[in-house]
Amino acid sequence: MSYYNPAEITDIFANTSCAKAKMPFTKFALMAIMGGIFIALGGLLTVVVAGGMPQTAIHNIGLVKFMAGALFPVGLIMVSVAGADLFTSDCAGITLSTMQKKTAWTELLKVWILAYAFNFIGAQFVAWFMAHETHIIASAPYADYLNTLANGKLSHDWYTVFIKGIGANMLVCLGTWMGYAGKDICGKALGIWVPVMLFVTLGYEHSIANMFFIPAAMYNGADITWGQFIVDNLIPATIGNIVGGAVFVGMIYGYIYGKKSS
Numbered sequence: 001m002s003y004y005n006p007a008e009i010t011d012i013f014a015n016t017s018c019a020k021a022k023m024p025f026t027k028f029a030l031m032a033i034m035g036g037i038f039i040a041l042g043g044l045l046t047v048v049v050a051g052g053m054p055q056t057a058i059h060n061i062g063l064v065k066f067m068a069g070a071l072f073p074v075g076l077i078m079v080s081v082a083g084a085d086l087f088t089s090d091c092a093g094i095t096l097s098t099m100q101k102k103t104a105w106t107e108l109l110k111v112w113i114l115a116y117a118f119n120f121i122g123a124q125f126v127a128w129f130m131a132h133e134t135h136i137i138a139s140a141p142y143a144d145y146l147n148t149l150a151n152g153k154l155s156h157d158w159y160t161v162f163i164k165g166i167g168a169n170m171l172v173c174l175g176t177w178m179g180y181a182g183k184d185i186c187g188k189a190l191g192i193w194v195p196v197m198l199f200v201t202l203g204y205e206h207s208i209a210n211m212f213f214i215p216a217a218m219y220n221g222a223d224i225t226w227g228q229f230i231v232d233n234l235i236p237a238t239i240g241n242i243v244g245g246a247v248f249v250g251m252i253y254g255y256i257y258g259k260k261s262s
Helices: 006-021 025-050 054-059 061-071 074-082 087-099 105-132 142-153 158-181 185-202 207-219 226-257
Strands: none
Touching (some): 025 061, 025 074, 087 158, 087 226, 105 207, 142 207
16 A cells, blocks of 8 residues: 655645645634534534443443544544644644745734634534534433543643643544545545554543533533633643644654755
8 A cells, every 4th residue: 555755745744734724714714613513513523422332331441442533533533634724733734834934923823722612613503503402412321421521621730631632633633634644535534543543542642632522411401511621631731732743743754854845
């Protein structure tokens, strides 16, 4: 199976991100909404399947975590194949294009802010309309699993969530990177699946995924406030995601492999 090498991936990733930065507002906003929807659908799938294994969790919690990790990557695969936009992968991609002077720092900030905001809208669409309103996860064991998951994400101190955010987006951006290596859809899907499976199984913190998991638990009646969600999880996870994606993938691989293309 042939694939693109890291230097080629750097140029592909940077050029794709540059094109997004130059895209009209409405088109980019719709792409980002779809990105939030796809990631949230991956999260919903994990709740339905992993949450439906309560007896397995009693005897083998690691298997349940792996099952969640194995299923969640379908969200990023849909983002990549369908051409949607995701804030967390933008942390690496637009950093690469800016290092190559294809985009300006103002465009980097614009992409990050717009992608983040519209990913949130997409995630809430799934959390409210496609999960809460359909009652898919309203009853046990799914509601119990989701409630435990959401409260677990709020049980850590700010520093721990920040570090877990670095781990999550280092792996998500690596997944996007490895996805660009594939020259066919199978190679792309496999490249994405491995790192994303790893981050979910290990329990790291992905800001866009948490925009689905924690609000979905809140809509289900979990005793969590928006303030708790934003201050205790979303902010440190987001900052960690920026560091993990921009520094550990975008800047490092941009320095190693990136040169301004003709």
